Amino acid sequence: MGTGMNGDSQRSLLGSCPDCDAGLMGTDVLIQYETRAGQERIFAECPACRSVVHPAY
Numbered sequence: 001m002g003t004g005m006n007g008d009s010q011r012s013l014l015g016s017c018p019d020c021d022a023g024l025m026g027t028d029v030l031i032q033y034e035t036r037a038g039q040e041r042i043f044a045e046c047p048a049c050r051s052v053v054h055p056a057y
């Protein structure tokens, strides 16, 4: 699973999973917000290990 050619939107790579190093895409984002310091924070669900992680850059 996971090799579909449909839906080309949100294919941008966010980063990689710090747990298993799988690539995290825009479609995996659960929450995106900005801290008071203006930093963008993202929680994404890793499609490979199903962990909720902060994407590593």
Ligand SMILES: [Zn+2]
Pocket (backbone or CB within 6 Å): 017, 018, 019, 020, 021, 022, 046, 047, 048, 049, 050, 051
């Ligand atoms: Zn992972």
